[in-house]
Amino acid sequence: MDCFWIWITLTTAFCLTQVDSSHYSHSHREHHTIPEFIEPIKNVTIPAGRDAILACLVKDLGKNKVGWLKSSDQTVLALEDKVVTHNSRITIIIEDASTWKLKIKQVKESDRGCYMCQINTSPMKKQIGCVEIQVPPDIKNDDSSADMAVLEGEDATLSCRATGNPPPRIIWKREDGEMIYMRKAIMRDMIKTESFNGTTLKLLKVERKQMGPYMCIATNDVPPTVSKRMSLIVQFAPMVRAPSQLLGAPYGSDVTLKCQIEASPMPVSYWLRANEQPSKASHSSQEKSTPSSSYSSYGGFGGALQSNSGDSFNLQHSEMLLDGPKYAITETHNGYKASMVLIVRNFSKPDDGSYYCVSTNSLGRAEGAIRLYEIKLPSTTVSNSFRNSANNKGPNLNNLHPSSILLFLAAYIVEMMKTTPLPR
Ligand SMILES: *[C@@H]1O[C@H](CO)[C@@H](O)[C@H](O)[C@H]1NC(C)=O
Ligand SMILES: *[C@@H]1O[C@H](CO)[C@@H](O)[C@H](O)[C@H]1NC(C)=O
Ligand SMILES: *[C@@H]1O[C@H](CO)[C@@H](O)[C@H](O)[C@H]1NC(C)=O
Numbered sequence: 538m539d540c541f542w543i544w545i546t547l548t549t550a551f552c553l554t555q556v557d558s559s560h561y562s563h564s565h566r567e568h569h570t571i572p573e574f575i576e577p578i579k580n581v582t583i584p585a586g587r588d589a590i591l592a593c594l595v596k597d598l599g600k601n602k603v604g605w606l607k608s609s610d611q612t613v614l615a616l617e618d619k620v621v622t623h624n625s626r627i628t629i630i631i632e633d634a635s636t637w638k639l640k641i642k643q644v645k646e647s648d649r650g651c652y653m654c655q656i657n658t659s660p661m662k663k664q665i666g667c668v669e670i671q672v673p674p675d676i677k678n679d680d681s682s683a684d685m686a687v688l689e690g691e692d693a694t695l696s697c698r699a700t701g702n703p704p705p706r707i708i709w710k711r712e713d714g715e716m717i718y719m720r721k722a723i724m725r726d727m728i729k730t731e732s733f734n735g736t737t738l739k740l741l742k743v744e745r746k747q748m749g750p751y752m753c754i755a756t757n758d759v760p761p762t763v764s765k766r767m768s769l770i771v772q773f774a775p776m777v778r779a780p781s782q783l784l785g786a787p788y789g790s791d792v793t794l795k796c797q798i799e800a801s802p803m804p805v806s807y808w809l810r811a812n813e814q815p816s817k818a819s820h821s822s823q824e825k826s827t828p829s830s831s832y833s834s835y836g837g838f839g840g841a842l843q844s845n846s847g848d849s850f851n852l853q854h855s856e857m858l859l860d861g862p863k864y865a866i867t868e869t870h871n872g873y874k875a876s877m878v879l880i881v882r883n884f885s886k887p888d889d890g891s892y893y894c895v896s897t898n899s900l901g902r903a904e905g906a907i908r909l910y911e912i913k914l915p916s917t918t919v920s921n922s923f924r925n926s927a928n929n930k931g932p933n934l935n936n937l938h939p940s941s942i943l944l945f946l947a948a949y950i951v952e953m954m955k956t957t958p959l960p961r
Contacts, residue, residue, distance in 0.1 A: 570599075572595055572598045572658055575596050578664055578665065579592065582668075584672070584759050584760075586644065588641065589640070589644045590641075591666040593654030594635055594718070596953070598656070603637045607651075608665050615852045617631075625645055625884065626641055649669060651670035652668065671702055674701035674705035675701060676698070679696035681697045682696050684770070685767070685769060686709065687772070689771050689773040692741070695737070695738040695769065695807060702756045704757065708732050709733040713749055718746060719747075720740075743769070743771050748771040748773070751767050752765065755826060773799075775902060777798050777904055778796065779795070779905035782906060782907055784907055785944045787884075789885070795876060795877070796876070797877075798894075799873055801898070803899050805892065806896040808864070808879045811819055811838055811892070812854040812855065865882065866879055881909065884911075888909060890908070891909075893906050
């Protein structure tokens with residue numbers, strides 16, 4: 538009510554002074570020139586929170602008065618130096634007879650719009666200046682993707698919506714600095730790019746290499762730039778690879794068996810030792826484990842072991858290996874990749890045979906097989922065995938671990954030097 542009355546009173550006062558002064562100026566036409574605007578009001582574009590100043594420059598004001606109104610609804614804001622509106626952020630700065638400034642402190646989005654500077658001449662003179670409020674970008678969490686998990690081969694859509702003025706642009710990047718891999722179409726190859734522009738990052742038929750932290754960045758040149766991080770988890774059944782499937786080593790040495798794993802979610806992995814001698818006999822005695830059946834149960838561990846070749850092994854007497862004096866077991870992870878290392882200490886006759894690295898997660902399981910056998914030390918007896926191996930059924934060099942080949946070569950050279958003296 539107070540407000541209303543002040544408004545009425547002042548508006549009336551404004552109109553009255555307008556009538557008064559026009560009358561006045563009419564009667565003194567020869568002494569008084571008509572007020573005029575010196576230049577248009579400069580528009581202001583500023584970020585929210587800063588102060589906006591609109592300057593109305595007038596000459597020959599005489600006894601006339603200057604008022605400010607909000608253009609949209611014609612609300613009177615100020616009359617001369619008196620602020621009429623109930624907005625404590627508005628002040629009037631009169632620098633000299635010709636400079637009338639409307640100052641809006643700490644502008645908000647609601648202050649956006651045009652403001653009218655009026656002179657109460659008859660007819661009334663007016664000009665307008667507009668305030669554009671810039672709003673820094675803000676990412677709308679509810680309308681943007683969060684961390685997500687998809688199966689390998691499915692599509693993944695990451696999206697980000699941001700508000701702000703001017704409307705923000707969205708740029709996608711990998712948060713870890715990796716490249717973004719994406720396909721243009723479902724049957725197309727992956728292309729890689731450092732960044733992608735657009736609100737939606739659609740990844741068709743995702744592959745595991747696309748797994749990782751992504752980030753959408755919203756910018757509209759009004760600081761601060763904001764970003765949102767989201768992880769894309771690509772899930773797939775474990776894959777196991779044993780780089781050396783046949784491993785020869787001399788008794789007494791420590792032998793290192795390695796398996797490489799890819800799996801997501803993170804698998805549970807372990808080593809098994811098969812006591813399957815002779816393997817052929819046990820295989821045929823186990824009727825149900827035909828090569829076509831992918832699953833076979835075996836003592837101690839419900840579930841299955843399937844070799845990479847598709848054969849099911851009979852591992853009824855398999856034994857899970859534990860870290861301890863005999864075996865050193867380590868596992869290192871790097872993203873969806875892991876490597877399993879088993880060190881068999883003091884390799885001796887009972888350790889001959891097959892070892893399996895088994896990896897299992899919610900989507901499946903896989904295992905790799907490594908066969909460990911003895912090779913003779915490069916002593917005199919060893920060199921004999923090497924010589925024999927050339928024509929007999931000795932160890933096949935092709936199947937040897939590289940380090941074993943070196944041992945053989947060393948033994949061979951030693952032997953050659955003994956038997957055939959170097960020419961002088
Ligand atoms: C200020 O902005 C308004 C609305 O955008 C426009 O009509 C007017 O011409 C601008 N004035 C100046 C001086 O640029
Ligand atoms: C993405 O946006 C940035 C910044 O606006 C621009 O420099 C770049 O050229 C755009 N890239 C593409 C592929 O449109
Ligand atoms: C290694 O094993 C052999 C036979 O099993 C045993 O005689 C020998 O003492 C062991 N060596 C060490 C260092 O444990």
